[in-house]
Amino acid sequence: MTQFAEGITQEIADSHLPRDEYEKAVEILGRAPNLVELGIFSVMWSEHCSYKSSRVHLKKFPTTGEKVIQGPGENAGVVDIGDGQACIFKMESHNHPSYIEPYQGAATGVGGILRDVFTMGARPIALMNALRFGAPDHPKTRQLVSGVVAGIGGYGNCVGVPTVGGETNFHAGYNGNILVNAMAVGLADADKIFYARGAEPGQPIVYVGSKTGRDGIHGATMASAEFDDESDEKRPTVQVGDPFVEKKLIEACLELMATDAIAAVQDMGAAGLTSSSVEMAGKGQVGLLMDLDKVPQREDNMSAYEMMLSESQERMLFILKPGKEQIAFDIFNKWELDVATIGETTETGRMVLTHNGETVCDIPLDPLAEDAPMYERPWARAIPEPAVLADELSQPKDYEEAILTLMVSPDLSSKRWIWRQYDRHVMADTSASSEDPADAAIVRVHGSNKGIAITTDCTPRYCENHPIEGGKQAVAEAWRNLTAVGADPIAITDCMNFGNPEKDHIMGQFAECVEGMSEACEVLNFPVVSGNVSLYNETNGFAIPPTPAVGGVGLIPDLSKRMGFGCVAAGDILMVVGDTEGHLGASIYLREMEKREDGCPPPVDLAVEKRNGDFVRGEIRKGSIKACHDLSDGGLAAAASEMAMASGTGLNLVHEGDLPLHGWLFGEDQARYLLAVDEANAKAIRKAAKDAGVPLHVIGIAGGDALTINGMIDVSIADLKAVNESFMPTLMGEAE
């Protein structure tokens, strides 16, 4: 017979915990939980904080390597970039909040991921954003795009961290659940990283940042609940971001971190005060005693429950070394930020909270963490679809029209309308951003000649049709993009966006994507150092396409050797690295021209991927390549169009052999790069390829002002630009 504490009904209990988890909580406490305790169990055991559905699978990720300083488990991953410096990065989702309130949802997503990075002692140097919206003609799409983009810009621009790149897809599969994934990258000295671990008993717990209000209470549990049409009503108070406070918080925290005052630190993210304090206590194996009356409060008579679950933004929790409080107080007062000692660490191993002089919570910490539910949910393998090769498809009647149709399509069209609203240059270290012809963004390591290359990648339509190949491809494309700018790929972060894990086929998509990603990380020596899971992206039973977004980071040792695809001159020889079989399954061509979305995506041969990539990177370092562009969405036709538009120089391609022309032009075969090589170097690079056993095909010569194929097909650069730039303004109702 279930027991309840005073004032708790079955209904209240159910609204916080599944019944088996409730019983577990009773067991842990040896009594029925009160409302505060119930709230704490419910957020700590929510999908968002406990990873209860995904943990068993995430374990498969390779997370170590000679460059990995800190893998998953802290606020962000940390990798070694030489010279005693470290690069810190993480990607996180803010999908549900952004659907409900696009501007604030996206803005607070940026704020949250920035905190994960500077919490570790890093100065943020770059932001990226991976966005997925519904169909362009869906009634909500325009307003969602407009709000999300304004929110990302509004926050990132104000804090003064450049937003240097990202990706944007449109597909009906996201009509009811858009995806807003933000990535932050920072720099720190490798010996000056700060962790959530490190607390010892008898140390002061210091709260800094904004005051606590009733914002987003239960956001953490909401982020783990499926939508239905009433969600608009059920929403908690939306969190509003304050980038001005965040900017002051960054400067103040970095100032404090330059001193020797900190034992442990956590940002207050989802489930704010609860998860930040519990995480630090758990990692330091200490107890907590906090007096909630001391918490800076924005609103009158807030309850203990509200304070512990509030998701007010721009707050941090420090555990300081004894006697160092004044140092912190002076710094935060200078920056006009709230700061208060709200408790201390203890030896009890329990989380004890007092409010108005009464004890309102007393939970043993170890079980709260260790007995957190972990599910091995049943999952089903996807049924592989057959490959779609060119010879099964009739050729397009008009190739010129086909090329223009691809270049105006939502996924391939220019996203200038979006990135024009992001400050890409603040901090004056941006070497390449959205506007520049390069496969990855590049940010100079301040005061050095090194560059950090950053990319986000995922091809959901591949994951939908073949989760394993799709998972591999997401990682492989990130690796390829970093390689194409001349970087040594180092490691990835990820953001696993899926539907309802309680359904076998959805859990199967998750498991198989992880399987594919893990294999790619292994072979490419490209470990996972941080990430985030967002499940229940599903409305009225319709799940999003599986979207394991990958954020890749690499190092360019010498910026003068970085590569792009804008420097092409008449007479340059055009070459393709890698073989083309003409895989059109799940391709953009199939979708845009045949209105079909079926078929097995192009297979990813990781050994070939590595061999071809290492060759390309080597030749870039030798200086034998003038322009390099990886082949992905839209195949050779898209890459060649983009190279022509970027360089203003025509490309004249010649197709030989019996592969049908549309397979050669639009096939999305992996592990390929389009190169422009100075004639003087052509011979040498071909010999080098031969020696390395890398297929290298001469496919044409640069010149003129159009993309031409076999002298017959002829699309002017002007026409390409006109259509390519037209999609976003038209979508947003701002076309001239």
Place this chain on the structure above:
Amino acid sequence: MKSAVIVFPGSNCDRDAAMAIEKVTGAAPAMVWHQETELPEGTDFVMLPGGFSYGDYLRCGAMAGVSHIIPAVKAHAEAGKPVLGVCNGFQILIETGLLPGALMRNASLHFVCEKAPLRVENANTQFTSGYSTNREIVIPIAHHDGNYFADDETLNALEGDGRVLFRYASNPNGSARDIAGIANERGNVMGMMPHPERAIDADHGGTDGLALFESLLGSA
């Protein structure tokens, strides 16, 4: 040449400004916190950097415009010594009344970040002598409220006195008469929305901004 960069809460181009000044003069500027009431002894040049002082709340530059250091900046200007405000710094100079007009929300209502072609309108000033009149340069812009507004009288006066120093070659924000940068009557206070400090390095925004700092500070 002793320089000072004023740092307000929410400034975010203060480091960039310091880098540019140091690159040209060889000497790092003093970074002066807004709570100070005096500039460092012997300061020759004051720069108000870009950013979002006070989050751009209320009106861009309004709250910074009443902070403690401002009287000292005004005194510096009244003494005829050079003051440069870039982006948010320009907005602050306008709020303090050191420069005329107002900077309204961009006509598109969008924040706009791009490499903007500008025309140098008057190269006979201490801020622009490193350029030649009518030269086209490219300087990055990044702002939400750069739409310059003033009544016709003021605009005519600005143009008549050659106090419009830069114009946009293609107007990105709706500014009256394509105005991108102006000077005060005495010619020692200048404000501009574009970011010359983001154009001092061939690989990072180009070098078209260098001449501005060189005009003012003389190359190191």
Place this chain on the structure above:
Amino acid sequence: MKARIHVYLKPGVLDPQGAAVAGALKNLGFNEVESARQGKLIELDLTGDDADAAKARVEDMCQKLLANPVIENFSIEMA
């Protein structure tokens, strides 16, 4: 006809602008300021002369565009 619309944040919703304004006023020595909230004031010139009908339409404008129902409330005066 004129309509004057006040759009303000719902109670409990964080108001970063208001907070910053209050802080700045205190720095200027206006210590009597306990808190500040900032909202929007929108004035419309409208054709027609049926005030009630017009007001209903303005309600509609607020729902559809002028206010963000997720975080804002509004009030309307006709003049």
Place this chain on the structure above:
Amino acid sequence: MKARIHVYLKPGVLDPQGAAVAGALKNLGFNEVESARQGKLIELDLTGDDADAAKARVEDMCQKLLANPVIENFSIEMA
């Protein structure tokens, strides 16, 4: 005590937001909208109880910070 401050753009001052609002409303089919102006609404909580003295202070706040005399007018209501 409460003070409610309206800040409007002076006649003739460019108002991009107002113009955009009017345009958007027309696009939504509200053709009765001739023009729109956007201003600010600022509400202050004040200590003290002498309304006249308080109002004089609020005037001062507006001059010094809340309104920009070059482009804006303001009005104050005490409540």
